[in-house]
Amino acid sequence: MKNLLVLSIVSLFLSCSHNNKQSTVNYTNEDKIIDSSKKIDYEIGSNYFVKNNFNSSLIDKSYIDSKSVFDSVFGVARTMSPQSIPTEIDFSTDIVIPIILDQTNIGSTITIDSVRLIGHQLNVNYTVTEVEPISYVIQPSELIIIKKKDILDLDNLKLKFEKTTKVL
Known part of the structure; x- marks a missing residue:
């Protein structure tokens, strides 16, 4: 009887200590990257096109931080539609x-x-x-506008692009 009481107490103790263990969470490398990264707010620049004489050497960085470089690469795509107004870009605050x-x-x-x-x-x-194929040649582009204040050190900024292709 005494042994049964001791065995019951030991069992109770072990079950309580098991329930009080702190749970550990296993993170994947992707989780760690997301946890240590900062989501950056951005705006898409609309109604611009890549000029025919575009030369990638005109862009000496992976980003554009001046109107003169921007204007050497992009032109304004205007139509009579009120929706064709180009997105305003203020290079004093934006890249x-x-x-x-x-x-x-x-x-x-x-x-x-x-x-x-x-x-x-x-x-x-x-x-x-x-x-599907079209009857003319295009140069697809997209402009991401980011506030300079969201990037702490523009001089050391490195860009990594990851592209996914979807064919319809």
Whole structure:
């Protein structure tokens, strides 16, 4: 009887100590990256096109921080529609991260999936959706406008682009 009482107490003690254990959570590398990264707010620049004489050497960084460089690469796409007003870009407070694809005769759109800052590296994930061939050549592009205040050290900023392609 005494042994049964001791065994019951030991069992009770072990079950209580098991319930009081702190749970541990296993993180994947992707979870750690997301936890240590900062989501960056951005705006998409609308109604601009890549000029025909575009030369990638005009952009000496992965981003554009001056109107003169921007104007050497992009022109304003104007129509009579009130929706064709180009997005305002103030280079005193903003930088532009251009995504410029090769010329193609495949209808293509670019969608920004995420922009995250990890240390000095800005990770830009985007999807290119390709549809059917068209009868002319285009140069798909997208402009990501970011506030300079969201990037602590522009001089050391590195960009990493990750592209996903979707064919419809």
